[in-house]
Amino acid sequence: MRSLFTGALLLALTACTTPQIQQDPLADLRDRALTDMTGYQLVSDLTTEVGARMPGTEADARAVKWMEQRFKTMGFDKVWLEPVVFPLWERKHERAAVIGNSSQPLHITALGGSAGGKLSAEVFMVDDFAALQAVDDAAVQGKIVFIRNRMDKHIDGAGYGEAVIARAKGAITAEKKGASALLIRSIGTDSHRFPHTGMMSLSAGTPTIPAAALSNPDADQLERLLVKGAVEVALDIDVGFTGEYRSHNVIAEVTGSSRPDERIVIGGHLDSWDLGTGALDDGAGVAITTAAAAFFLHPEHRPARTLRVIAFANEEQGLLGAKAYARDNEALLKNHVIASESDFGAGRIYAWETKMAREDAAMVARIKHLMAPLGIDYKGNKATGGGPDIIPMAEKGVPVFRLKQDGTDYFDYHHTADDTLDKIVVEDFNQNIAAWVVMLGVLANEWER
Amino acid sequence: MRSLFTGALLLALTACTTPQIQQDPLADLRDRALTDMTGYQLVSDLTTEVGARMPGTEADARAVKWMEQRFKTMGFDKVWLEPVVFPLWERKHERAAVIGNSSQPLHITALGGSAGGKLSAEVFMVDDFAALQAVDDAAVQGKIVFIRNRMDKHIDGAGYGEAVIARAKGAITAEKKGASALLIRSIGTDSHRFPHTGMMSLSAGTPTIPAAALSNPDADQLERLLVKGAVEVALDIDVGFTGEYRSHNVIAEVTGSSRPDERIVIGGHLDSWDLGTGALDDGAGVAITTAAAAFFLHPEHRPARTLRVIAFANEEQGLLGAKAYARDNEALLKNHVIASESDFGAGRIYAWETKMAREDAAMVARIKHLMAPLGIDYKGNKATGGGPDIIPMAEKGVPVFRLKQDGTDYFDYHHTADDTLDKIVVEDFNQNIAAWVVMLGVLANEWER
Numbered sequence: 034m035r036s037l038f039t040g041a042l043l044l045a046l047t048a049c050t051t052p053q054i055q056q057d058p059l060a061d062l063r064d065r066a067l068t069d070m071t072g073y074q075l076v077s078d079l080t081t082e083v084g085a086r087m088p089g090t091e092a093d094a095r096a097v098k099w100m101e102q103r104f105k106t107m108g109f110d111k112v113w114l115e116p117v118v119f120p121l122w123e124r125k126h127e128r129a130a131v132i133g134n135s136s137q138p139l140h141i142t143a144l145g146g147s148a149g150g151k152l153s154a155e156v157f158m159v160d161d162f163a164a165l166q167a168v169d170d171a172a173v174q175g176k177i178v179f180i181r182n183r184m185d186k187h188i189d190g191a192g193y194g195e196a197v198i199a200r201a202k203g204a205i206t207a208e209k210k211g212a213s214a215l216l217i218r219s220i221g222t223d224s225h226r227f228p229h230t231g232m233m234s235l236s237a238g239t240p241t242i243p244a245a246a247l248s249n250p251d252a253d254q255l256e257r258l259l260v261k262g263a264v265e266v267a268l269d270i271d272v273g274f275t276g277e278y279r280s281h282n283v284i285a286e287v288t289g290s291s292r293p294d295e296r297i298v299i300g301g302h303l304d305s306w307d308l309g310t311g312a313l314d315d316g317a318g319v320a321i322t323t324a325a326a327a328f329f330l331h332p333e334h335r336p337a338r339t340l341r342v343i344a345f346a347n348e349e350q351g352l353l354g355a356k357a358y359a360r361d362n363e364a365l366l367k368n369h370v371i372a373s374e375s376d377f378g379a380g381r382i383y384a385w386e387t388k389m390a391r392e393d394a395a396m397v398a399r400i401k402h403l404m405a406p407l408g409i410d411y412k413g414n415k416a417t418g419g420g421p422d423i424i425p426m427a428e429k430g431v432p433v434f435r436l437k438q439d440g441t442d443y444f445d446y447h448h449t450a451d452d453t454l455d456k457i458v459v460e461d462f463n464q465n466i467a468a469w470v471v472m473l474g475v476l477a478n479e480w481e482r
Numbered sequence: 483m484r485s486l487f488t489g490a491l492l493l494a495l496t497a498c499t500t501p502q503i504q505q506d507p508l509a510d511l512r513d514r515a516l517t518d519m520t521g522y523q524l525v526s527d528l529t530t531e532v533g534a535r536m537p538g539t540e541a542d543a544r545a546v547k548w549m550e551q552r553f554k555t556m557g558f559d560k561v562w563l564e565p566v567v568f569p570l571w572e573r574k575h576e577r578a579a580v581i582g583n584s585s586q587p588l589h590i591t592a593l594g595g596s597a598g599g600k601l602s603a604e605v606f607m608v609d610d611f612a613a614l615q616a617v618d619d620a621a622v623q624g625k626i627v628f629i630r631n632r633m634d635k636h637i638d639g640a641g642y643g644e645a646v647i648a649r650a651k652g653a654i655t656a657e658k659k660g661a662s663a664l665l666i667r668s669i670g671t672d673s674h675r676f677p678h679t680g681m682m683s684l685s686a687g688t689p690t691i692p693a694a695a696l697s698n699p700d701a702d703q704l705e706r707l708l709v710k711g712a713v714e715v716a717l718d719i720d721v722g723f724t725g726e727y728r729s730h731n732v733i734a735e736v737t738g739s740s741r742p743d744e745r746i747v748i749g750g751h752l753d754s755w756d757l758g759t760g761a762l763d764d765g766a767g768v769a770i771t772t773a774a775a776a777f778f779l780h781p782e783h784r785p786a787r788t789l790r791v792i793a794f795a796n797e798e799q800g801l802l803g804a805k806a807y808a809r810d811n812e813a814l815l816k817n818h819v820i821a822s823e824s825d826f827g828a829g830r831i832y833a834w835e836t837k838m839a840r841e842d843a844a845m846v847a848r849i850k851h852l853m854a855p856l857g858i859d860y861k862g863n864k865a866t867g868g869g870p871d872i873i874p875m876a877e878k879g880v881p882v883f884r885l886k887q888d889g890t891d892y893f894d895y896h897h898t899a900d901d902t903l904d905k906i907v908v909e910d911f912n913q914n915i916a917a918w919v920v921m922l923g924v925l926a927n928e929w930e931r
Contacts, residue, residue: 081706084586092586137533137541137759140899225674226758226899250902254759257530257903309675310586310703450589450675453699454706 059474062328063403066467072324073459075103076317076379080310080454087307088347089121089278096303100283100319100344107323108330109285109342117346117357121278122146124307125271127245129216132267135258141216141245142308143272144200145232145350150243153267154213158259162199162206170210177214177266178207181256183249186222190377190440196220201234204244214268215244218252220444226250227449230306232350243270280304280346282354287329289339289477296339296365297476298372298431299326299469302348302355302422309452313443317457317465318375318420319344325469329477336477338370345422348376352421359425369431371476374420375469378446379462380439385472386412388419389432389482396480403471407464412437434476436468508923509852511777515916521773522908524552525766525828529759529903536756537796538570538727545752549732549768549793556776558734558791566795566806570727571595573756574720576694578665581716584707590665590694591757592721593649594681594799599692602716603662607708611648611655619659626663626715627656630705632698635671639826639889645669650683653693663717664693667701669893675699676898679755681799692719729753729795731803736778738788738926745788745814746925747821747880748775748918751797751804751871758901762892766906766914767824767869768793774918778926785926787819794871797825801870808874818880820925823869824918827895828911829888834921835861837868838881838931845929852920856913861886883925885917 079099086096097114104112122145129139132153143149154177159165161182165173180199185192197220204215219229228246245268247255258264283303289295301318305311326340346354359366371389385404392414401411418424419433427433439461446452515521528548535545546563553561571594578588581602592598603626608614610631614622629648634641646669653664668678677695694717696704707713732752738744750767754760775789795803808815820838834853841863850860867873868882876882888910895901 077706081703082584082710084580084584084703095583131533134544135531135533224904225676226902227675250900250904253904254530254533254902257526261531451699453675453703455673455699455702 058334059471060403062334062474063467063470066325066328066470067463069463071327072320072466073462075323076312076320076457077454079316079319080312084310085307086303086305086311088119088280088304088350089123090307093280093304097281097283100303104283104285107327110288111286113284114281115284115358115361116279116281117354118277118279119347119350119353120274121276122350123272123275127272128269129245130267131258132265139251139255139266140226140228140248142228142230143270144204144244144246145230146235146239147204147233147244147270147272148241149271149273150214151269152213153265156255156259156264156266158256162203165203165206168210173207174211175213177216177268178212179216179255181218181252183218184220184222184444186441188439188441189437190443192222193220193444200231200246202237204233204240204242205237208240208242212242214242217246219246219248221249221447221449223445224249225451227451229448230308231448243268245270282346282358283344285342287326287336287340289337290335291337293339294368295370296341296368297473298341298343298369299374300343300345300422301375303344304347304349306349306448308448308450309446310454311452312454313378313446313452313456314448315348315376317379317462321375321462321465321469325466325473328470329473336473338477340473340477348422352424355422355425359429363429366426366429366431369426370482371432371434372419372423372426373434373436374422375436375465376420376422377438377440378443379457379465380441380443381461381464382407382409382436382438382468384410384412384437385434385468386416386437387414387432387434388416389414393480396475399479400471400475403475404468407468409468434472436472438465507783508920511783511923512852512916512919515774515777515919516912518912520776521769521915522911524772525761525769525906526903528765528768529761533759534756535752535754535760537568537729537753537799539756542729542753546730546732549752553732553734557779559737560735562733563730564733564807564810565728565730566803567726567728568796568799568802569723570725571799572721572724576721577718578694579716580707581714588700588704588715589675589677589697591677591679592719593653593693593695594679595684595688596653596682596693596719596721597690598720598722599663600718601662602714605704605708605713605715607705611652614652614655617659622656623660624662626665626717627661628665628704630667630701632667633669633671633893635890635893637888637890638886639892641671642669642893649680649695651686653682653689653691654686657689657691661691663691666695668695668697670698670896670898672894673698674900676900678897679757680897692717694719731795731807732793734791736775736785736789738786739784740786742788743817744819745790745817746922747790747792747818748823749792749794749871750824752793753796753798755798755897757897757899758895759903760901761903762827762895762901762905763897764797764825766828766911770824770911770914770918774915774922777919778922785922787926789922789926797871801873804871805874808878812878815875815878815880818875819931820881820883821868821872821875822883822885823871824885824914825869825871826887826889827892828906828914829890829892830910830913831856831858831885831887831917833859833861833886834883834917835865835886836863836881836883837865838863842929845924848928849920849924852924853917856917858917883921885914885921887914
């Protein structure tokens with residue numbers, strides 16, 4: 034509360050030196066967003082009432098109903114569902130243990146798309162994915178390959194791309210070399226006993242060997258044991274593809290008053306992994322974008338262009354809701370004037386950027402002016418994307434913007450049981466909503482494309 | 483490494499202004515302890531090679547053998563085992579879930595001594611143990627009582643005593659009122675999804691209802707759900723007493739050169755809970771005291787009095803090794819000149835204190851002088867105890883000392899799966915060993931009782 038108060042005080046002082054802000058309805062809306070609790074209540078309710086909502090689970094269907102109902106209750110002009118069909122992958126149980134003289138349990142979680150399997154074998158450790166690619170097939174024959182490298186921590190999650198290849202391609206690579214299973218050190222930056230799940234890439238084929246991640250402390254333990262000698266691990270993993278499932282993208286609009294066909298498309302993904310309650314990934318993104326758009330439902334703030342909020346289905350297993358959306362709405366995309374997703378937790382936004390055909394200097398100046406009190410800098414018209422679920426429409430030419438969040442701690446919790454509501458800092462979360470309000474307000478009303 | 487270097491530099495500078503320290507073998511030994519890795523290697527090996535070592539498990543026996551062997555390898559003058567027999571409590575599985583409209587798993591762990599049970603019932607929340615005592619029996623009839631209060635964080639763990647009564651007496655109290663089960667918010671100060679186990683008090687009878695702890699985020703979740711309406715929880719807990727087990731205290735001595743019958747008794751407890759690998763609780767304490775005593779095995783540092791190191795069996799389930807020791811060694815206790823245990827993690831020591839018949843001013847001055855460079859203050863001859871396993875001998879008149887550790891974060895990890903080696907900060911751990919070296923050196927050689 035004290036930092037909220039300090040923030041408000043700073044804004045008030047800023048306002049004193051630039052009194053015209055007080056005459057600016059969008060600046061007022063931005064400032065209201067800093068203390069309004071609508072967004073936080075949304076993420077609290079979603080993660081509490083629904084909890085974890087893995088694609089294809091009973092909770093997936095509950096989440097869709099919850100979101101549809103909530104959009105309606107909030108008074109969005111239009112609310113509807115669009116179907117998303119995908120292969121159903123289920124997690125039943127997963128256990129691992131060192132066996133032999135140092136027998137002890139290991140904390141693992143199967144990677145998304147993994148096959149099941151029950152086996153025990155000697156562990157063969159490699160430094161990283163490149164080392165696995167380079168190793169002789171004979172060396173890993175029948176063994177459990179263990180990829181040991183650890184993800185680095187960065188504000189923008191830069192270590193993720195480098196590390197995640199072990200998860201994406203480790204199993205198929207190990208299988209082709211004759212290994213019996215894959216273990217990876219979790220793609221995560223914490224030192225807690227939570228394994229991080231996440232999808233494998235199935236583009237080069239679906240592996241038939243089990244693949245799982247160890248928590249960082251368990252990976253450390255396995256490394257120490259391997260220094261002392263050979264280690265045998267028993268795996269008992271019951272997971273796999275079991276059919277097909279039909280979920281839905283949940284979509285809501287604030288209809289534009291003068292340019293209703295021109296749409297600004299924002300959102301987050303409604304699904305989460307099954308281990309945590311998906312507060313950071315991505316209850317926060319759904320709530321931030323929904324709450325920001327909802328400010329424009331008020332008669333005094335109706336936007337010229339239409340604001341479309343999408344709670345995407347099944348982002349986690351391959352942007353499946355986003356791909357369905359871009360395919361099924363192809364005709365509309367030319368009038369999707371810009372799009373962006375919030376899907377990197379609830380840390381403070383420190384920068385904004387765009388990727389559009391040409392920069393509008395007046396629009397940029399206006400947003401810069403409104404973002405400054407939030408501590409957010411402009412990084413230029415060089416965004417590399419608008420968020421994961423925006424990729425399929427960006428590939429079809431939709432311009433994007435990106436609000437860059439401080440993700441220093443994001444990969445401490447990402448895809449673990451520990452992704453729960455208490456990890457959201459309300460002040461930072463609300464700063465996000467305020468920044469989204471600024472973007473929406475200017476892009477909907479004060480931007481000539 | 484930088485802070486180790488800075489520490490060494492500061493000590494060197496201190497030495498320059500007080501050159502007599504360079505002539506003091508005990509000060510030299512203290513300073514060597516700051517960089518010696520014998521102790522850290524001990525706790526690393528114990529937690530890696532043995533791992534978790536819950537009383538009565540196969541790993542309990544492995545730990546005893548490991549400790550006996552390690553004492554011998556290190557060259558202690560005498561090494562032996564003393565039997566400790568206790569009721570065997572086993573944990574087979576434990577699951578909990580909210581059922582109904584918000585169905586979702588809850589992370590729990592059964593409390594030590596709990597009965598098993600499979601049931602579902604409505605949850606009845608109380609603010610704390612006192613509120614449970616005060617509630618009408620009719621209100622909790624057949625229900626799962628949930629005690630919601632959260633432990634506070636303090637440097638000396640002061641919040642523990644206040645909070646732990648919910649774990650100690652909650653189940654027997656709830657059972658007497660007709661409840662079907664007990665859930666407590668974990669007695670822990672973290673916000674991670676780890677439930678904290680720990681023993682119930684069985685002094686007022688062994689409860690026949692299941693009793694378990696929720697992780698703090700799960701307790702938060704249950705509180706939020708209860709605000710929205712009635713909550714039904716399903717429990718499936720398979721634990722219980724299944725027989726009797728014979729473990730051992732593992733004891734080693736550095737024989738005193740001139741007063742061998744006068745013993746300074748130190749140690750930690752060898753057992754741990756089953757969830758983590760017991761690095762902080764109490765691998766650290768065993769390793770700190772063993773490594774400190776081992777410095778005095780060197781021919782140049784042989785002590786006048788005997789140093790006895792005890793790796794106690796089964797502290798966790800009621801000081802059972804310590805009680806056996808005090809009972810079976812009663813005749814020796816009059817020559818146990820002072821005793822102390824390290825059992826509060828691996829945080830830096832900030833104070834030392836004693837509880838003995840009379841203070842020896844010269845001894846106090848000497849220790850103060852040697853402790854000052856370590857940042858450790860004297861708190862007087864008013865210690866309330868020498869550590870949990872020292873209680874039974876202190877009750878029979880053995881004087882005690884206590885080295886007070888910074889336990890601010892101790893209850894973040896205590897009795898959870900997350901109590902693993904990576905939580906030990908080497909510099910702080912070694913500062914502990916240095917302080918124990920000071921105590922042992924002065925008490926064994928420079929103290930007239």
